[in-house]
Amino acid sequence: MPAATPVPTVLEGGRVRLEPLTPAHLPDLFAAGGGDDEVWRWLPHRTPRTEDELGVLAGQLLADAGRGLCVPFAVVDRTTGRAVGWTAYLEVVEEDERLEIGWTWYGRAVWRTAVNTESKLLLLTHAFEDLGYGRVQWKTHHRNERSRAAIARLGAVQEGVLRRHRRYPDGSWRDSVYFSMLADEWPAAKARLAARLARG
Template sequence: MSAWLQPLTLKGRHVSLEPLSPAHAPALALAAADGELHRLWYTSVPGPHEVEAYVQKALAQQDAGLALPFAVRDAQGDIVGSTRYCNADAANRRVEIGYTWYARRVQRTALNTEAKRLLLAHAFETLGCIAVEFRTHWHNRRSREAIARLGARQDGVLRNHMIMPDGTYRDTVVFSIIASEWPTVRRGLDWRLEQGGRGDA
């Protein structure tokens, strides 16, 4: 486990992010079934039967110091998805926010806006990151639009970056927010939360 990325809980009004554990698997399986996101060929969301392996792999990445995975709990106390810091680079103070997915019933609500607000604040204000990345599939237009709405800027496209489970090649779109942009991005996110926070994927 990385000394830089230590498990913690991040809490807001609409969402709580808590350290992922095997105990979350049954609730995550129910969340994954809501909307059947795993059927979208351009996502990496686990199917309900794949959640236990998904959690174990995330925790192995945490043990290697590469990630810090969270279970996402809504304001009613239900587990509704997962997210994580990943591709952590402590030496260069960079991290990616990724592997984010939610049950359909909480998509495009204030929950995601606040979750990103919490993760970005911790990255820039506690971890001292100089940049935070977001990556998504070229064909996941909804995700690309949601990342841009956060205030991230597109850095470029990594062509044939990954081989997907179905054998297709993924072109990965890379976005980032750098430290000097964070105060403006933070104000934008706070304003959206004041307005109800709706509109995210």
């Protein structure tokens, strides 16, 4: 049997809540990371300087969701009730039981907090345990050391590099570093992530 198709849903944790992304999240999202070049440095889009520019990017993501190409989530910090970033399921292939977690960014105020750890714990639990996927993958810019380290800390395995994979707005090229986690690796990774969250 193929894995189940992901659909918009709410994933609730202790620190964060992942909920379907909507235009109503834009004011919070722009306040969290709009105009911040460091937040957008490694993403394949120019830094949005206005809420409208961020709305264009969100609109593209939501249009892709409408075509069944992704399932985007707003990441809401439960301590404030405000959205601090977004993330998505992408590249979903039910027959092969694989999907990607990506298009992720967070405002700088929540970097090095439990937000990313718990967000990934929620997404991975849902993918492996609720939807029945056998492989979850990530890809990131070869020069984005912070992202590469964060993915590795989840327990993902670096698989390889696609060279000259994507052109960026400034004309430069990204090599994409691929990571994955398989269903049989998930129990140990889940235990480590839960222990990390428990330590605060």
